């Protein structure tokens with residue numbers, strides 16, 4: 125496979141990584157309809173763990189079947205599919221080598237009152253299942269944030285040593301953050317930066333609002349305002365900058381079911397701000413397959429432009 129100049133450039137950002145990890149980054153970047161562009165659309169299906177099976181799959185019961193998500197990722201021409209151990213194991217043989225997979229190695233659930241996640245899979249599982257990457261969530265701001273970061277340190281070192289990619293979901297939450305704070309621009313950029321500092325190759329955050337939450341940061345933002353903070357593109361650009369000056373891949377999550385138009389607007393903002401793409405779960409698998417493929421294709425067309 126001939127890598128495009130864009131993918132070669134991106135690989136050059138990862139100066140300490142071995143050929144195995146670089147090959148796996150390339151595998152994700154070269155896959156699907158956005159292959160070679162440096163942009164990505166990824167399907168994450170860990171909501172069954174995080175929110176429960178009915179809340180996740182009842183809107184489109186076909187999505188209870190683990191095979192469905194591989195088919196969706198393939199039909200839509202996505203770059204990768206991310207899921208917890210059981211989902212990948214249940215379809216591993218049928219789809220071996222078809223689409224790069226990201227094994228989600230920690231998980232939370234809606235029965236917990238604490239902002240923490242359990243480690244539910246390991247690097248050995250990722251290798252056994254032919255995954256390109258491990259995925260790990262941190263909750264900056266939670267009472268357990270430091271333990272989560274320490275777990276990530278160990279798993280990331282192990283993954284990198286055997287040539288896997290590390291994808292970090294960085295979701296601020298915890299006692300000092302209200303709903304506004306969780307997606308405020310300063311907090312989102314901070315969370316993305318911390319993920320980059322833990323050694324993530326690919327960073328996943330929620331799209332930021334124009335709120336500035338931390339009192340300690342307000343003065344700085346007043347003195348050095350974020351250009352175009354009123355637009356999603358301006359805010360995305362700030363988050364990209366926080367990802368080691370744009371030297372790390374950053375993708376933005378889709379959120380709860382929204383209209384096609386709202387998803388396309390989001391993709392336009394991410395594209396214009398220089399983000400590397402979207403990681404869209406509920407807005408993909410809660411629609412019928414035909415509707416999901418249509419929406420994802422329209423998003424892909426925006427990223428291709």
Ligand code: FBP
Nearest residue numbers: 168170171174377378379404405406
């Ligand atoms: P969605 O596109 O469905 O929002 O998926 C992205 C994601 O990060 C999932 O991987 C995760 O399960 C979910 O969001 C967590 O959502 P929330 O923070 O709303 O519980």
